[in-house]
Amino acid sequence: MKKDTTAIALSSLLLISSAWADAPAQIAQQVPGYYRLAVGQYEVTSLFDGYNDLSPSLLKGLSANKIRELLAENKINAERMPTSFNAFLINTGKHLVMIDSGAGHCVPQTAGKLLSNMEASGYHPEQVDTIFLTHLHLDHVCGLSDVAGKALFPNATVYVPQGEAEYWLDPAKEASAPENAKAYFAIAQKALSSYKASGHLKTFVPPASPIPEVQTAYAIGHTPGSTVYRFWSEGKAITFIGDLIHAPAIQFPHPDVSIRFDADAKNAILSRTREFNALVKDGDWMAAAHLPFPGVGHLTANHQGYSWNPAIYGPYRRATDVPLLK
Numbered sequence: 593m594k595k596d597t598t599a600i601a602l603s604s605l606l607l608i609s610s611a612w613a614d615a616p617a618q619i620a621q622q623v624p625g626y627y628r629l630a631v632g633q634y635e636v637t638s639l640f641d642g643y644n645d646l647s648p649s650l651l652k653g654l655s656a657n658k659i660r661e662l663l664a665e666n667k668i669n670a671e672r673m674p675t676s677f678n679a680f681l682i683n684t685g686k687h688l689v690m691i692d693s694g695a696g697h698c699v700p701q702t703a704g705k706l707l708s709n710m711e712a713s714g715y716h717p718e719q720v721d722t723i724f725l726t727h728l729h730l731d732h733v734c735g736l737s738d739v740a741g742k743a744l745f746p747n748a749t750v751y752v753p754q755g756e757a758e759y760w761l762d763p764a765k766e767a768s769a770p771e772n773a774k775a776y777f778a779i780a781q782k783a784l785s786s787y788k789a790s791g792h793l794k795t796f797v798p799p800a801s802p803i804p805e806v807q808t809a810y811a812i813g814h815t816p817g818s819t820v821y822r823f824w825s826e827g828k829a830i831t832f833i834g835d836l837i838h839a840p841a842i843q844f845p846h847p848d849v850s851i852r853f854d855a856d857a858k859n860a861i862l863s864r865t866r867e868f869n870a871l872v873k874d875g876d877w878m879a880a881a882h883l884p885f886p887g888v889g890h891l892t893a894n895h896q897g898y899s900w901n902p903a904i905y906g907p908y909r910r911a912t913d914v915p916l917l918k
């Protein structure tokens with residue numbers, strides 16, 4: 593009897609091991625990096641360009657101990673805060689709009705997936721007719737062009753807020769910038785160069801609306817002309833906030849914490865609080881460049897700061913006539 597059991601156990605083991613041999617682990621594959629969301633009649637697609645890790649030492653305004661404590665509570669590595677590069681498409685029916693373009697070839701190790709994820713989502717770069725940039729940092733502009741500076745969205749007009757253009761595209765500002773910041777000017781200028789040459793680069797002054805479907809507003813501080821974009825359809829709205837937040841585990845409970853990339857920390861904090869309070873009040877969807885992919889969800893206020901309620905995975909539109917389990 594004992595012998596039989598052993599024999600069965602052995603043969604089961606063999607079956608298991610041969611099953612494993614037939615199904616090698618698919619470690620090179622992840623689900624495609626796009627996520628679709630309905631906002632009224634507008635179809636929004638989050639696109640994953642890649643990721644980076646940020647050191648918690650970049651954060652200012654909270655003790656290192658408290659930061660470590662919050663990261664531990666959120667099961668985040670004490671040395672590395674994982675950070676997505678998200679861009680977004682909005683199909684309004686009249687325009688195919690893209691918000692930002694990811695880090696592209698500027699972060700070759702872990703980014704540059706925007707185009708493949710766009711194709712996986714069913715769109716082609718030639719179909720994008722309008723691009724809005726929240727600001728001109730490299731992780732938002734490098735995806736516009738290839739490494740030689742050639743436009744990757746040949747039919748798109750790129751709209752840059754005036755405050756950004758006046759800073760990053762001004763040779764005098766570049767000349768007077770600290771030596772270690774000069775490269776960022778050159779990167780922004782190169783990413784935009786072929787759009788400029790073809791007459792496809794335009795500036796605008798928020799709250800102007802370059803197309804009727806969008807509302808724009810300055811949310812300065814992170815950069816001199818950082819801008820948020822709001823799309824509204826049939827009583828639903830989504831606001832693209834760019835870099836108003838980088839470290840959710842820290843900055844949602846402590847919105848007064850800034851990051852070293854903020855050019856003007858005081859205004860960055862004021863802009864974050866103002867926009868977050870508006871989002872809580874209005875109930876818009878919020879779409880963020882650096883929150884965990886897809887970077888879309890709702891904000892609510894809590895006793896101290898804000899809570900993030902991310903979008904859930906599911907069909908494009910949830911059926912409303914399904915039986916309710918009670």
Ligand SMILES: [Zn+2]
Pocket residue numbers: 729731732835881882
């Ligand atoms: Zn950024």
